[in-house]
Amino acid sequence: MTATHDAVRFTGPVLDWYAEHARDLPWRTPDATPWAVLVSEIMLQQTPVVRVLPVWEQWMRRWPTPAALAAEPSGEAVRAWGRLGYPRRALRLHACAVTLVERHDGLVPSDHDELLALPGIGAYTAAAVASFAFRQRHAVLDTNVRRVLARLITGVEYPPKSQTVAEVAVAESLLPTDASVAARWAVAVMELGALVCTARSPRCVDCPVISSCAWQRAGRPAYDGPPRRGQTYAGTDRQCRGRLLAVLRQAEGPVEKPALDIVWSDAVQRERALDGLIADGLIDPLDDGRYALPS
DNA sequence: TAGTCGTGGAA
DNA sequence: TTTCCAAGACT
Incomplete structure (x- = not known):
């Protein structure tokens, strides 16, 4: 089974599924600026969409450009962050805006490596912004995509605890050649993980690639590795x-x-x-x- | 590289 | 009630 063969089996159905089932999120509209996309990506780190939506709306209304945010104290960003969690993200987003003004003419760069150098932007977010905002061809590996590929390709319920080179290789092998199509695939497979191929109780009956799923083929074996988390929160x-x-x-x-x-x-x-x-x-x-x- | 870093809703 | 986990980054 070649990677190319996998690609044609997976990407087509997932792209078709996305065309019909994609959520109508404001940072996905055609007029969403790269800054709007970047802000959404920072807010969405480890945070559900439903909680991000109202904060993002307020944020973009108040600070529609990096310069607008950079002109205010970082504390205002922390206050506006509200209860999204991980408030250091607000600080980094403010620092990111300052950097954009000082070194990028107040614009979000389209170059992946320049994105990666910005505060608060790591491997995932750099690829996501380059892909979603600038329609570039990148492997966008978030928790959703890692789970989808673990099931579809590897045939296991959950991906490894930390990202492996093998996962990146698989993700890149599936990337459509055309940049614009690759960008659409990136958001589509992520959406599939968010809506259908979910962590708890996947809705396989609604999956567009169930016939090609290695996990399904193997009888959907339960995860048998070590416990994936143990974070008690109260009292910490x-x-x-x-x-x-x-x-x-x-x-x-x-x-x-x-x-x-x-x-x-x-x-x-x-x-x-x-x-x-x-x-x-x-x-x-x-x-x-x-x-x-x-x- | 393993630990740290919030929050709240669903199972 | 407790557990899980939701578009990670940083050190």
Whole structure:
């Protein structure tokens, strides 16, 4: 079975499926700017679409260009981030806007390597922006695509814990030759993973490539590897950080220390978390002893 | 490279 | 109720 043969079996049906079932997301409209696409990709990292939508709408209305965001304090970005989670992304997105203004004439570059060099943009997001915003030919490997390919090609329920060179090779072997078609394939196979080939209970009955699926052919064997996660959240530094930063987000201006102390009882852990937030640049300790979002 | 970093909804 | 996990990046 050659890669080329796989490609023609998978890409056609998935592209047809996407044409009919794609969600109507605002960052996919023809008039979506590269900046709009970039903002969406940062927000969507580890975050469900439904939660991103309202924040993205507000964000783009307020900061329609990198220059608009770069002109404001980073704390405003952190505040507007709301409860999306992983607020360091807001900081990096602001830093990204500053870099775009200072070194890219306020524009999102189309070059993959230049994208990769920007704050908050890693392998996935660089490929995604180059593909979705500039219609280039890149292997766009996110958690959805990795899962789809694991099932379709490898015949296992879930991909490895961390991305392998083999996965990249498979993804690249499936890329259509034409850049515009490849870009459409990238978003289509991702959408298939998000809507049909889901992690929990895949809707194989609705799958356009079920007849070519190695996992299906093998009888849909259950994942037998080591536990893929073990992140208890309650009582962690992460939860503590979230509580502390929420106080600052909701406050009009700087807050006194007791306002922070009240949201977490363990003083040792609370101070450690606060120090971490300050080190990350998410909170500014003021000279008068109060705390504020960064300026 | 393994750990860290939020949040909330669905199973 | 607990567990899982949702378009990762960074160190």
